Amino acid sequence: MQPTEHSQLETLKQQLIVINDISSAGSLLYWDMTTQMPPGGQAARGRQLAVLGQIAHDRFVDPAIGRLLDELQPYAETLPYDHNDAALWRVTRRNYDREVKVPSAFVAEFFQFFSVIYDVWTRARPANDFNAVRDLLKKNLDYSRQYAEFFGPFDHIADPLIDQGDYGMKAASVRAIFAELRAQLVPIVAAITAQPPADDSMVRRHYPEADQLAFGLDIIKDYGYDFSRGRQDLTAHPYMTRINSGDVRITTRVDEHYFNDALFSTLHEAGHAMYEQGIDATFDGLPLATGTSAGVHESQSRTWENIIGRSREFWTHYYPALQARFPSQLSDVSADSFHRAVNKVTPSLIRVDADEVTYNLHVMIRFDIELALLEGAMEIDDLPRVWNERYTSDLGVTPPDDKDGCLQDVHWFGGIIGGAFQGYTLGNLMSAQFYDSALKAHPEIPAEIGQGKFDTLHGWLKENIYQHGSKFTAPELVERVTGTGVQVAPYIAYLRRKYGELYDLS
Numbered sequence: 001m002q003p004t005e006h007s008q009l010e011t012l013k014q015q016l017i018v019i020n021d022i023s024s025a026g027s028l029l030y031w032d033m034t035t036q037m038p039p040g041g042q043a044a045r046g047r048q049l050a051v052l053g054q055i056a057h058d059r060f061v062d063p064a065i066g067r068l069l070d071e072l073q074p075y076a077e078t079l080p081y082d083h084n085d086a087a088l089w090r091v092t093r094r095n096y097d098r099e100v101k102v103p104s105a106f107v108a109e110f111f112q113f114f115s116v117i118y119d120v121w122t123r124a125r126p127a128n129d130f131n132a133v134r135d136l137l138k139k140n141l142d143y144s145r146q147y148a149e150f151f152g153p154f155d156h157i158a159d160p161l162i163d164q165g166d167y168g169m170k171a172a173s174v175r176a177i178f179a180e181l182r183a184q185l186v187p188i189v190a191a192i193t194a195q196p197p198a199d200d201s202m203v204r205r206h207y208p209e210a211d212q213l214a215f216g217l218d219i220i221k222d223y224g225y226d227f228s229r230g231r232q233d234l235t236a237h238p239y240m241t242r243i244n245s246g247d248v249r250i251t252t253r254v255d256e257h258y259f260n261d262a263l264f265s266t267l268h269e270a271g272h273a274m275y276e277q278g279i280d281a282t283f284d285g286l287p288l289a290t291g292t293s294a295g296v297h298e299s300q301s302r303t304w305e306n307i308i309g310r311s312r313e314f315w316t317h318y319y320p321a322l323q324a325r326f327p328s329q330l331s332d333v334s335a336d337s338f339h340r341a342v343n344k345v346t347p348s349l350i351r352v353d354a355d356e357v358t359y360n361l362h363v364m365i366r367f368d369i370e371l372a373l374l375e376g377a378m379e380i381d382d383l384p385r386v387w388n389e390r391y392t393s394d395l396g397v398t399p400p401d402d403k404d405g406c407l408q409d410v411h412w413f414g415g416i417i418g419g420a421f422q423g424y425t426l427g428n429l430m431s432a433q434f435y436d437s438a439l440k441a442h443p444e445i446p447a448e449i450g451q452g453k454f455d456t457l458h459g460w461l462k463e464n465i466y467q468h469g470s471k472f473t474a475p476e477l478v479e480r481v482t483g484t485g486v487q488v489a490p491y492i493a494y495l496r497r498k499y500g501e502l503y504d505l506s
Ligand code: ZN
Pocket: 268, 272, 298, 301
């Protein structure tokens, strides 16, 4: 490395860290807005988020950054592909080339718009009032199309939006994976729903909030979520947010009459957070310091929520502690019955509460609707009707209202329409592939889970996935870790193995 290259690289890093700090300040304002802020702060907060978003964007697309990237290209090209400087150059170049296509005024307008539509939606959903968001959704669809057009030409208008969350994927490739998955899922759902449903009445007894939270915290401490670099707060729609490597926060919500809600959202968000906490600390403030794709991120949250948190070994270990914490609710319930209850498969209305078997059918409905809206094959006015028709045909349940229908997900009311949902299902597929690789390396993992020990699994995930941050793209990472691309078969095998023990799938 030449001395000039060294100073150019240092200048680039310093600039990127400043931009990251501006964005992180925005993340903290957003966290405050969704956990602490009184409702009166809404208008000003929306403006503040828009200002920070625009400043971060403008500083990043500054031609000076483009020049530094050009000047550093010869150096980056001499390095091995997996060298940290090569990866930093590659990822920054990719982000720069994308963001530079988006006009600054659009960014500011868009950020401001999101806080307006989000705010209206938080009231429209409980009031079951689709009309309140109808025109805003139309506006969002216009924005989303306009945004996609900045990145043309493309085969499908959703391609740039999908690529942004799940780099390397397109509408056509996702459709192909989803078609294969659907063909294999539908018979499993049919076989299970033909049998008597599991009794889950015990999870609907009264569980006081403080004890629910304490139980969840005990588990994620065992998992390895580091509370010296994290915290948990209450919110309406749980999420994880990274402020920096030393501050990765999670949020949850509690329903005192539905035990699953808080616990599994806690395990889920802790999975996202452990990924972020496990990224190489020397990447902090740089574009490498984030999970590499929506799909890979979701593979980690779903691993800790479902593959681990809904496993028999997990409940063999934790059920006595749960029973001791909630003796009046659970003294008459066996560990087996409880394990069955938290794995109850039943077609339902709400995606975030759906079981592992039907969950992906919820995602496919949203993905198809996003594509149809973006293509212009469907209008916002058709949304409630099409949504309900798809639930009736795909899941056999008809939403009684829009609150539990097309108004249920935050995505279209807080971000662009498109590119948001496929990551959930890609994540489920990858979670089974990654876990198979972990078991191949460490067959002792299930027995350790049965003892409440997670170090081996957590260490393997850190080593193979977490530490790399965005150094490798999702397709590269899946290939490195599993030896293949994203596949449907390992996830189906996982479902058949697990639900074959709970239901007759012969
Ligand atoms: Zn998630």
